Amino acid sequence: MSRVLIWTAVIVFTAVAVGLLLSLLPKDDMDIDALLNETLLIETEPPATEAETEEDAMVVPDPGIDVQLLTINDWSRPGEYCDEITNIVIHYLANPKTTAQQNHDYFESLKDNGDLIESGQITEDEAVSMSANFVIGIEGEIIECVPPGEIAYASNSANHYSVSIENCHLDTTGQFTEETYESLVKLTAYLVDMYDLDRDAIIRHYDVTGKACPLYYVENEDKWEAFKDDVMAYIEECREAAEAE
Secondary structure (H helix, E strand, O other): OHHHHHHHHHHHHHHHHHHHHHHHOOOOOOOHHHHHHHHHHHHHOOOOOHHHHHHHHOOOOOOOEEEOOOOOEOOOEOOOEOOOOOEEEEOOOOOOOOOHHHHHHHHHHHHHHHHHHHOOOOOOOOOOOOOOOEEEOOOOOEEEOOOOOEOOOOOHHHHHHEEEEEEOOOOOOOOOOHHHHHHHHHHHHHHHHHOOOOHHHEEEHHHHHOOOOOHHHHHOHHHHHHHHHHHHHHHHHHHHHHHHO
16 A cells, blocks of 8 residues: 555556646647757857958948869969968059950960870970969959968069959050059959058059050059058048948
8 A cells, every 4th residue: 555655646646746847838839849949049149250350341332253263273373372361462463455254364375284294296495374363354254263361473572462453454555444454443442441541552563574565554653552542542432421321
């Protein structure tokens, strides 16, 4: 008889304990699985990366970049990260009337240098290494060849700390079309904003090596200064627009 009473007490105690636990669980609108899933999402959601944080804080909009990344190779996109970006380097292609797409495709073709060397069609000394992070065309189109933050073969000793922008042009003066110029202003401003740089960070290939590149802005120093003024004015215009929203 006493054993029956003990088991009855155990059953009653267990029932009371289960009832108490059930009363502590969420109501009908959220079951246990939903609660566990919600907790898992909260715990595993990744923090914002530094790049995402910087992009969120930017005021200059994307200027309309056509991303066509080169194949990683030894001659135009080594796939190596830069050091801290401190400069934006402006170039001209010195190849009048060629398009942004043609120059992008030339950079891409350099990946075949290894096969050409192996087959004896060219020597290692004849193999060209060349590229740029961006190419701007005569009509203002912008093609991204190498991601900013990766090394492109454009600016010699500055390759490892800069972003390079090559520009197409119509003739040997190297002067850019209005469309090219407008895209260059917007892209340069976008990159200056992205990396939190200042006016002095915008330089010419000439300022790195002494090469007359971009030719028009080496021969016309006042136009170069005006270009940098236009970049900074555009950044300020974008900032004011963002603050007004």
